[in-house]
Amino acid sequence: MDVSKYRQERERLEKMLREFRQNKEDLILLEISIKKGKSYLNSKSSFYYRYQTYVTELIKLKKEREINELQSREREKELKGKIAEINKKLKEVGNDKELIEQKNVIASELKAIKESNELMALEINKYKAETIYQIEEDIENIETKIVDIENKIYEINDAIKSSRVRAKANGYVEFVNRIDEGMFLGSGVQVAKIVIGDKNEFKVEGYLGNGEKSSIKEGQEARIKIRVDGDVKILKGEVEYINKGLRIDETTRTGYYLVEVGRIREGNKYLKSGQICEINVIVGKRRVMEFLLDKLGL
Structure with a gap:
């Protein structure tokens, strides 16, 4: 508002x-x-x-x-x-x-x-x-x-x-509808979706290119590469969610899919909010995708 x-x-x-x-x-x-x-x-x-x-x-x-x-x-x-x-x-x-x-x-x-x-x-x-x-x-x-x-x-x-809209439960935002200033919102209109989750559990969110989506499936193992005090650390997690609809980057005008990695072992120990990571999803025996983290959710 x-x-x-x-x-x-x-x-x-x-x-x-x-x-x-x-x-x-x-x-x-x-x-x-x-x-x-x-x-x-x-x-x-x-x-x-x-x-x-x-x-x-x-x-x-x-x-x-x-x-x-x-x-x-x-x-x-x-x-x-x-x-x-x-x-x-x-x-x-x-x-x-x-x-x-x-x-x-x-x-x-x-x-x-x-x-x-x-x-x-x-x-x-x-x-x-x-x-x-x-x-x-x-x-x-x-x-x-x-x-x-x-x-x-x-x-x-x-x-x-x-006037501040607050969720009734802890979780992380899955998507937000675009709402312009001055728009009228009727009762029941969905403006955002929050996925309920453990407030102590970190999730990694990243972008998947349009041509790579077919190779990635929910449940696949994901490896998160981060730097901790100057050393490289590899954390293991699992692909929990892949956005079904193609999104368009307003700046580059390129399409992408949103991917979430959860169930990260030792995530609470090494991950920090806003940290940039590199994620590899394992398909069979070879690496298919590398992308940068855009943001972390709780």
Whole structure:
């Protein structure tokens, strides 16, 4: 099964995952920076500008508070002076209703000034708290996206894994049908044939020329010539299978038959997967065929 689209989608998601994880780390640093009043962000970070914007607004609010407090102090001084004059007059004339009313009005204004200063201080703390709350919400949203992407990557990996076709038993492949990309395979279509065999038993597979097939039969003795540590070793086996249909080499366009040699004595001791050998099949008293091993099967 073609899994290239799965891999492309996985690469795209993995890139997004890296970006979201980096954003999460930067948001955490942004939150720390705001709480401590000092930037811990890299100037190249996408959240560095966000911190600078916060600082600019914070400076603006503090400046407004300073101006307000300066104006308030001057007004408070003036109002307290008026109250002192009224108190002086009240001592002279006694409880004058009009003077008392003037004093109450001034006292209300002083109270309003104090509340205004407190609100300005609260406004700064509110701005800081709201900014931190928004950052924490952004972190939670990113964490949700990270989990979602991780789940999608897991599903893709599972789909890639399940797209691999595995045999239910150990053996070796006898033949594989040619299947082109994009072909539709219906239920029950045979794509390959596996011959069940001992997983510890080596078999030798080779090519037999078109004109030599008539002389070779299953059950005949075969001798396998290999090199072991620089020495030549001859192993004895038996022709177990000859492919009945003629195959065509796609490169040379020549015909050949597939031959398998099994029941190899001491095969497990001397043979290795992928090893190149020379095989002689004994017909009567003379050698008929020599061919090179193409591959070994288990």
